[in-house]
Amino acid sequence: MILESIRSPADLKRLPAAELPALCTEIRRTILDTVTKNGGHLGSSMGVVELTVALHRVYDFPHDRLFLDTGHQGYPHKLLTGRFDRFHTLRQKGGISGFPNKDESPFDAMTSGHAGTAISMALGACLGDALAGEKRRAVAMVGDASIVSGMSLEALNSAGHLDRDLLIILNDNEQSIGKTVGSLSRVLSKVRLSRPYSAAMRAAGRLEHLVAKIPRIGERFDKTVHAIADHLKHVIVPGQVLDALGFRYFGIFDGHDLGGMLEVLTAMRAQPGMKLLHVLTVKGKGVKGCEEDPLALHGAKPGDSFVLEGESACKVDKVPAAATAAKKGPPKFEFAKCFSEAIVREAENDPRVCAITAGMPDGTGLKPFAEKFPDRFFNVGIAEQHGIAFASGLTIGGRRPVCAIYSTFLQRGYDQVFQEVALQRNPVVLVMSHGGLAGDDGATHHGLFDIAFLRTIPGVTLMSPRDGAELQEMVRFALAHPGPIAIRYPKAQTAAPGRAVAPVELGRGERLRAGDDVALVGYGPMSETALEAAALLDAQGCSCTVVNARFARPLDHALFDALLERHRLVVTIEEAALAGGFGSAVLEHAARREAGQSAAHDAMRARVLTLGVPDRFIEHGSRAELLAELGLTASGIRDAVLGHLREAAFHGSAAR
Numbered sequence: 001m002i003l004e005s006i007r008s009p010a011d012l013k014r015l016p017a018a019e020l021p022a023l024c025t026e027i028r029r030t031i032l033d034t035v036t037k038n039g040g041h042l043g044s045s046m047g048v049v050e051l052t053v054a055l056h057r058v059y060d061f062p063h064d065r066l067f068l069d070t071g072h073q074g075y076p077h078k079l080l081t082g083r084f085d086r087f088h089t090l091r092q093k094g095g096i097s098g099f100p101n102k103d104e105s106p107f108d109a110m111t112s113g114h115a116g117t118a119i120s121m122a123l124g125a126c127l128g129d130a131l132a133g134e135k136r137r138a139v140a141m142v143g144d145a146s147i148v149s150g151m152s153l154e155a156l157n158s159a160g161h162l163d164r165d166l167l168i169i170l171n172d173n174e175q176s177i178g179k180t181v182g183s184l185s186r187v188l189s190k191v192r193l194s195r196p197y198s199a200a201m202r203a204a205g206r207l208e209h210l211v212a213k214i215p216r217i218g219e220r221f222d223k224t225v226h227a228i229a230d231h232l233k234h235v236i237v238p239g240q241v242l243d244a245l246g247f248r249y250f251g252i253f254d255g256h257d258l259g260g261m262l263e264v265l266t267a268m269r270a271q272p273g274m275k276l277l278h279v280l281t282v283k284g285k286g287v288k289g290c291e292e293d294p295l296a297l298h299g300a301k302p303g304d305s306f307v308l309e310g311e312s313a314c315k316v317d318k319v320p321a322a323a324t325a326a327k328k329g330p331p332k333f334e335f336a337k338c339f340s341e342a343i344v345r346e347a348e349n350d351p352r353v354c355a356i357t358a359g360m361p362d363g364t365g366l367k368p369f370a371e372k373f374p375d376r377f378f379n380v381g382i383a384e385q386h387g388i389a390f391a392s393g394l395t396i397g398g399r400r401p402v403c404a405i406y407s408t409f410l411q412r413g414y415d416q417v418f419q420e421v422a423l424q425r426n427p428v429v430l431v432m433s434h435g436g437l438a439g440d441d442g443a444t445h446h447g448l449f450d451i452a453f454l455r456t457i458p459g460v461t462l463m464s465p466r467d468g469a470e471l472q473e474m475v476r477f478a479l480a481h482p483g484p485i486a487i488r489y490p491k492a493q494t495a496a497p498g499r500a501v502a503p504v505e506l507g508r509g510e511r512l513r514a515g516d517d518v519a520l521v522g523y524g525p526m527s528e529t530a531l532e533a534a535a536l537l538d539a540q541g542c543s544c545t546v547v548n549a550r551f552a553r554p555l556d557h558a559l560f561d562a563l564l565e566r567h568r569l570v571v572t573i574e575e576a577a578l579a580g581g582f583g584s585a586v587l588e589h590a591a592r593r594e595a596g597q598s599a600a601h602d603a604m605r606a607r608v609l610t611l612g613v614p615d616r617f618i619e620h621g622s623r624a625e626l627l628a629e630l631g632l633t634a635s636g637i638r639d640a641v642l643g644h645l646r647e648a649a650f651h652g653s654a655a656r
């Protein structure tokens with residue numbers, strides 16, 4: 001196997017050119033075999049195999065710097081930069097990350113996972129190096145959905161006039177997760193149709209033979225031959241726009257033509273200044289059916305069986321028995337599916353209900369809504385900031401918008417939640433999926449900070465359901481609420497909805513069972529874990545009250561006063577950062593309450609123990625593994641409580 005012998009790009013550079021096509025096939029084979037076992041981002045990586053091989057053959061990384069936008073297309077890069085041996089551990093706990101990670105390899109110029117950041121980072125690196133007197137080149141590879149995100153456009157705007165040696169590669173596969181949306185993407189489509197070669201290159205009298213002989217473009221030419229002349233008259237040629245911005249535009253090139261990529265990148269490397277290279281690729285290239293259904297290939301789950309073109313079956317190990325056994329028992333639903341059902345139901349009853357996603361109609365569960373209410377569904381692309389402000393605008397028109405964004409990506413829209421939503425008191429419903437540990441995607445994708453960052457904004461109500469049935473009630477409650485409100489839930493399964501849920505009341509928690517010694521208060525699905533922990537603590541002679549907090553804001557002060565007075569210890573449990581989170585809110589309340597009491601009034605027997613995610617970044621692993629590591633399981637909670645009580649008893653007796 002050639003790939004085995006590639007320990008670094010230096011080995012790749014020594015490889016006879018004739019062996020490169022076989023190497024590309026091996027890279028595709030390795031990615032497919034690994035991702036169908038471990039899960040991962042398949043389509044984007046399969047699409048950039050030739051491009052990545054050519055980049056590493058031509059550039060001198062890590063002296064030159066490569067910034068992969070979002071990073072989900074980075075598997076070929078990992079395989080060529082000394083990680084072949086460990087590639088089978090992809091996305092597994094302790095194994096290599098599914099995204100570029102600067103702690104993993106010097107070839108990863110940045111740790112990434114969020115879209116739209118590569119151009120800014122590459123530009124900053126260029127300028128930083130220049131200021132340090134170092135001569136290095138920088139390359140940013142950006143997808144066609146990410147390059148039209150706000151941050152990329154801001155970076156292009158700021159980069160153009162700076163005379164730095166930066167190459168931006170627009171990896172255009174016409175896909176985001178699903179079809180790329182928006183008018184800028186329509187401009188790109190027109191460009192694809194109208195600009196099959198690089199005028200700049202032609203003017204330079206070089207590389208004319210690289211004029212893209214792209215089959216898909218060719219087909220489209222046939223179909224639209226009459227339209228082309230028209231397009232040529234009206235289209236905004238990116239070369240003109242980018243020239244005006246200070247970039248030199250080169251395109252379009254076939255990203256699967258390895259020889260062509262080597263030649264064009266060699267030319268790019270020799271050209272000083274800001275360049276944008278427009279490359280057309282096919283998402284999932286090499287996988288059978290990739291052109292019909294690229295969405296299916298964006299992310300693969302363990303056990304998915306994909307077949308490489310020209311093969312009848314691929315080697316896919318069956319899902320281990322343990323994993324299938326876990327599926328038995330009462331029916332389970334994804335939280336996202338429960339949300340999906342609820343929002344469709346609410347929209348059927350209320351024509352004001354609208355839904356917004358920032359490029360994630362599938363992951364957020366909004367697809368059924370989009371199909372049923374296309375006029376009330378808005379996919380704004382990878383533009384969380386815009387999506388939130390846009391939702392707020394919809395309220396001005398009397399609509400009831402639900403903005404469904406993963407917790408980690410909502411971080412992009414903090415200022416919009418502050419100014420466009422909260423300051424105006426506009427009733428936007430923010431629905432955060434992946435609130436908690438996102439599992440295999442790792443540090444960039446865990447949604448751990450939303451409670452802390454939203455809790456500081458006046459007037460934003462925060463809640464989290466204990467299960468799918470309660471989530472559906474909360475969606476109903478949120479849509480009737482007169483101000484900004486956010487619901488968070490994890491990327492996890494829950495009991496199928498159906499149980500009767502006690503009515504949701506603003507700022508009121510729900511007592512699930514009564515006990516004498518310790519009160520366990522769960523936020524969201526941690527309430528279920530708290531119930532299990534209470535059973536374990538019972539067995540140790542420790543009687544527990546269990547509360548489902550429901551709201552992190554407003555906090556149920558009366559309930560917490562009662563808990564603090566009647567228990568030796570109040571324990572808060574959340575799948576979120578402890579710093580500033582739900583437990584912090586309870587601690588603040590307890591401290592304020594204590595400060596207001598006279599020294600003689602020693603009614604507050606309880607102390608507060610906060611359990612959650614400590615003050616560090618959490619790497620990838622399955623959600624179950626990470627919860628266990630962080631002690632957020634029933635046995636972990638039991639051990640923490642017993643340890644705390646033992647310590648308190650020791651200090652108590654020492655003081656006496």
Ligand SMILES: Cc1ncc(C[n+]2csc(CCOP(=O)(O)OP(=O)(O)O)c2C)c(N)n1
Nearest residue numbers: 044113114115143144145146175176177359
């Ligand atoms: C800020 C942010 N929002 C949403 C996402 C989720 N996301 C991951 S990949 C992706 C699509 C990226 O499309 P594109 O840039 O065209 O690259 P491709 O997958 O086509 O290679 C999206 C929306 C993200 N990673 N970051």
